[in-house]
Amino acid sequence: MAASTRSAMRILSPRIHTIRQTTPSPLTQQARRLSSRYSNPTKRGFAAAPAQAPSFLGSTTSATESSDGANESLRTPHAEWEAKRQYHLGRMRFAGMGLLLSIAGLALVISNIDLDSLEQAEKKRKSGQQMDASDEANAQFQGKEVRVIGAGDGARIVAKAGGEEIELVETGTSSVPHFPKTIFLPTSPESKSNIAALPNDPLNTGNIENQEEYTLVGLGIRTVMWIQVYVVGLYIRTKDISTLQSKLIHHVNPIASTLVPGEKDDLRNKLLDPKESREIWSQLLEVPGIKTAWRVSPTRNTDFSHLRDGFVTGIQKRTQEAKQLAGSTGPSEYDAEDFGQSIQSFKHIFAGGKAPKGSILIMARDRDGALDVLFEPKPEENRRKEMEKLGSVADERISRLIWLGYLGGDKVSSEAARKGVVEGCVGFAGRPVGSAETMVS
Template sequence: MRLLSPRIQYLQRPARCTQIRASSRYSNPAKRSFAGAPAQSPSFAEPSFASISGSSLEGSAEDGAREPVGARAAYEAWEEKRQYHLRRMRFAGMGLLMSIFGLAALVYNLDLDEMEQAEQKRKGQQLDAGEDSNKHFQGKEVEIIGAGEDKRIVAREPGGEVELVETGTSSVPLFPRTIYLPTSPESVPIDAAGAVDATQPNAAGNPGNIENQEEYTLLGLGIRSVSFLNIQVYVVGMYVRTQDISALQEKLIHVINERASTLIPSEKEELKKRLLDPQASREIWAELLKVPGLKTAWRIAPTRNTDFGHLRDGWITGINNRMREAKQIAQGAETKYDSEEFGKAIGEFKGIFKGGKAPKGSVMILSRGPTGTLDIWFQAKSGASGQKSMQRLGSVNDERISRLIWMGYMAGDKVSSEPARKGVAEGCVTFAGRPIGSAESRVV
C-alpha cells in the first residue's frame, strides 16, 4: 500500500479547469519546440514529501500565473471574432438596403411603353409618330403630313387642327406648337368648379377665335430628369405670346448687335453660346424678363404619375438655388429676396399646391403676365370622352416668384433641365435669325 500511496494522492487531487484557447499551441511557431527532460519510466518508489510538495506547489504557482493571461487572450480573440461578424452583418445589411432601393428605383423608372416599343423594334416593326403610342394627342387623332425635315404632325379636331412637335420620349411623345391661355382670369367664363368653359370661343374645342384667349408659340422644350439614374420626371416647354415675338426678336438681336435687324450665322453662334453660359445667360434673361408687355409660359407634362407636392418641391429647389446665387453675387449684402414680403409670397406659392395628383397625361401650365404675376393652370388627363377643361389653381402677384422660377430653368450654373435650356436657346437663335417683325413663327 505504501507503494501505491503516491498514485492515490495523484488521483485524489482536485481537477484543474483548463482554459479554452483560441488556437492550438501547435499553431504557434514559438511553442513548437519542446525542451523538456526526457520521459522517465514510472517509479513505484515512494518519493519524499519535499519532492511531492515542491512539485505540487510549483505546478499550482505556474497555473495561477498562466490562467489570467489565457483568459484575457481568449476574451480578446472572442471580441475580435465578434467584431468581424458584426462588420459582415453591417455590410450585408447595407447591401440588402441598396438592393431594395435600386429595385424600387428600377420599378419606378420602368416604362411599359418603351418596353413595348423595344419589343416591336426587335421584331423588325418600324416605329414613328404614327404608332399606337403616338396616334392620339389629348383624345384627338394624329396625322403625319409629308416626311423628313418637312414632316408635319397635326391633330385633327372639329374646330381645326393643332400642329405638334416630337419631344424625344415615348412617355410624352408630342407637344403642341401653339397653345391658348386666357388674357386674364376675369375675362374667361369660369364655372362654379373653377374650370374654363370649353364651349366658349377659343376654348380647347374651338381654337380659332382669340377673342377671349391669346395664342402662345413654342420657343423650345426639353426633358427634366433627376438622380444619377436619369429618371424622367416631365417634359417642359417654354412658350411666348405670339404677338410678343417681335419684341423678343429685337431684344435677342440687340444682345449681339444693336444696329442689326437680324443675325448672321456667326452672330447666331455667339448668341447661343451666351444663352448657355451660366453668367451671360443670367444677364440676358434678367433683361428679357423686363421687356414691357412680354408674356411667357411653361407647359409641364409629367412622364409618369406624380403629384403637386413633387412638382412644387422641384420649383422651390430652383428658387433656392437662384436666391443662393444672388447672395453670392451680393457678397453678404442684403438682397431683394430677404424681405418678409417675399417670404409670404413663397408661402402663397406653396399653398397653391396642397394635395392633388398629376398623373401621366395631365398638363400643368405656369404663365407670367406683363407685370410678373404668376398664374398656375392644371388640365387633367384626357379620357375617352375627350379633352378635359383647364382649371386655374391660383396666382402669386409677387413678380420675384415667377422671375426665380424662369431663371431656374434658363440661367445660372445648375438649371432645372439642361435639355430645356438648350432647346429654348436654339429657339431663341431661330427667332433672332429672322428679320424683326417677320410673320414666320415656326420653331425648327
Template sequence: MAAPTKQAMRLLSPRLQCLKHQQTSACTRQIRCVSGRYSNPTKRTVSTAPTGISSFIGSASAESQPVHNPMDIRANRLEHEEKRQYHTRRMRFAGMGLLLSMGGMVMILFNLDLDGIDQAEKKRRGQQLDASSEANARFQGKEVHVIGAGEDKRIVAQGNGENIELVETGTSSVPHFPRTIFLPSSPDSSTAASATGLIGIAPPNTPQNPGNAANQEEYTLVGLGIRTVMWIEVYVVGMYVRTVDITTLQAKLIHSVNQSASTLIPAEKEELRKRLLDPEQSREIWSDILKVPGIKTAWRMSPTRNTDFGHLRDGFVNGINARKAEARTLTSGGETEYDSEDFGQAMQSLKAIFTGGKAPKQSILILARDNVGVLDVLFQPKPSESGKQKEMELLGSVSDERIARLIWLGYLAGAKVSSPPAREGVVAGCVGFAARPVGSVETRVI
C-alpha cells in the same frame, strides 16, 4: 512451491525488462523536451493560428492547420480575434447586400409603369387598344399623322375639323407637345396693357390677336426638354411665348449681341448661343427680357409619371431659393429685393396654390406670366379613356412679379438650372428666332 515460482519469474523477466525499458525511454524524452523548452528561451516555439485573411467561401480544414498548445494564452487570443474579424466582415457585407437589395426594390417600384403593365395585360387578353405605332398614336383624342420625312417632316394631329401641329419630345411617356397653344387673356393684364399701349384683349383671329373663337391668345413653342431627378424622368416642360410678342423677343435677342443688326449672321448666332448658356450673361439677357411691362410667356408641363402638386411645388420652391442664393452672392451677402416681408407673403401664396391635389401622368400644368409679371397657374386633368379633353381650370394667381421671374430664371439662367435639356431646347429656339429678320413672325421652331 519454490520451484514453480522461480520458473514463473524466469519466464516473466524478459517482459518486465521490456516494459521497464519503454518507461525509461518515455521519461528520458519528457525530461529532454522540458529541458529544451524552458532552459533556452531563444529556442522556444509557439504554434499559433495563421494570421492570413480568411476566405468567405470556407476556411482551411482542421488537418491542414498547425496544432497549437491549448494552454497558450496568446495563441488563443489571436485565434479569437481572427474569428471575430471574420464574422464582422461577413455581417458588414450581408448588411450592405441587404441595403442594396432594398434600395433596388424601391427604385423598381418607383419606376414601375403601372399603365404600361395594364395595357400589356389587356393586350394579352385580346382587348382592343390603341397601337403604339406612329400611325395609330393619338393626341387629345385626335389621330396623329406623319407628313414627309427628314428635316421637312411634320407631325399633325387631325380630328373634329382641327389640325394641331406637334413636336416630338423624346420620351414615350409624353411623346408630343403642341407647337401652338391657346391661353385665356388675363383681365388685369389687359387693363395694364391698355394703359401702356401694349396689346391686350382684341377680337379673336385678327393680326393683333391670333386666337380661337373663345378669344384666347395664341402662344408659340420656343423649346422643350425633359425634367429629370437623378436619372428618373419627372415631366416634359416647354416654354411658349405669345405669338404677337415674338417680334419683341427677336429684337431683344438680336440686340443683346449686335445693337444695330436686324438679324444675326452665323458667327453672331454662335455668340448668342454661348451667352444664353453662360451663367452670368444668361442671367443678364433673361432679366432684360422678363422686365415689366413686357412680353407674355408660359411654361407647359406634362408629367411622365403619376405625381402630386406637393412634389411640383417643392421643385419650384427649390428653384426660387437657388436664384435667391445667387442674388445674395452677387451682393456679397447683403440684403436683396427678395428679403422683404411682402416677398415672403408672395411665397406663401404660391405654396397655397399647390396644396393637395394629384397630377397624374399626361395631365397638363401651365405657368403663365403676363406682361406685368402676374403668375397664373392653370391645370388640365388627364384626358378620359375615350380621349375626350377636359376643361382647363385656374388654380390660382400670384401678383408679385418676382415669383414668376425667379421661376423662369430657374429654368433659363444661372450655373445650375432645373432642366438642362429644357434650357438647351429654349436656347436653340431663341437662336432660330434671332436668325430671322425682326418682324417676321414664324411659328415653326428650328
C-alpha cells in the same frame, strides 16, 4: 560497535556520493546563493554606482519591464483576434449597406411603375393586338388623329379632327410624345383691348374664348436620376416674339437685325454659360416685358405636392445663389417678409390634387411678372376638359426665380429643357425681326 559502524558506512557511502553529485534544482541553487551571500559578510560588498536611482524606482522599472515582456507575449494573439473582429465587422457593414441599397432601389422601381401602361399592355397581349404603346400614343393627340404631312426637313406633324388642325412637335418620349407648337391661354386684363382675332377666327384657329396665342420656343424632359418626371416647354406670346428677337440679337450685335452663323454660336454659348445666361434672362424677364408660359405634362402619374416641391426647390436654389452673388452688401430683396409670404401663397396653390400622366399644368407670367397657374386634366377620348385656374401670385420675384431655375445659372432643373429653349432662341435670332411672327401666323 565500531565494526558495525564501519560496515554501515561502507554500505551508505555510494549512496551518499550519488546524492552529492546530483545537480540541485534552480530553486535550491538560488536559495544557496542567497544563504551564502547573507551568511558570509565578505560576499556582501558590491560596487555602488554614483547618483543611482532609488531602489524603489529600479524595482518598479524592472517590474514594468518584466510585465511588458509578459504583455508582449499576450499581445500578439489579442491583436490577431482584434484584426479578425474588425474584418468581420467591415463585411457585416458592407453587407448591411448593400441590403439597404437593394431595398431602396426596389422601392424606387416599384413606386415608378406605371400600372396603367402595364394594364393596357396586358389587355393588348390577351386580345392579340400589337404591344407597341408608343405607336398608339403617337397616333393620338387629345383625341385627334396624328398625321405626318410632307417629308424631309419640310415635314409637319399635325393632329386633325372636325376641321381643326394642331401642329405638333415631338418630345422624345413615348409617355408624352407630342407638344403643340402653339397654345391659347386666357388673356390678362392689360391685353383684353388688344385682341387681334375673334373667337374661332380662321386666322386664329383654336381660339375659343378670345384667348391669346403663344408659340413654343423649346422643350425638354425633366429627369430625377434616370427617371423621367415630366416634359416641360417654354412658350412666348406670339406678338412678343419680335421683342425677344430684338433683345437677343442686340445682346450679341447692337447694330444687327439678324445674326450670322458665327454670331449665333456666340449667342448659344452665352445662353448655356451659367453667368451669362443668368444676366441675359434677368434682362429678358424685366417688367414690364414679354409674356411667357411653361407647359408641364407629367410622364407618369403624380400629384401636385411632388410638382410643388420641385418648383420650390428651384426657387430656393436661385434665392441662395442671388444672396451669394450680392455678398455682404446688406439684405437682398429675398430677405423681405413679403417674399416669404409670396412663397407661402405659391405653395397653397398646389394644396392637394392629382396630376395624372398626360395632364397639363400651365405657369403663365404676364407683362408685370404676375404668375397664373392653370391645370387641365388628362383629355379622355375626344372630349377636352376646360382648363382650371388653380391660383395666382402677384409677386414677380416668384415667377422670375422659377424661370431662372430652368434657364439661367448653374445646375438648372432640366438641362434638356434649357438646351431646347436655347436652340429655339438661336433660331429666332437667326431670322429678321418680325419674320417669326409672320411664319407662325
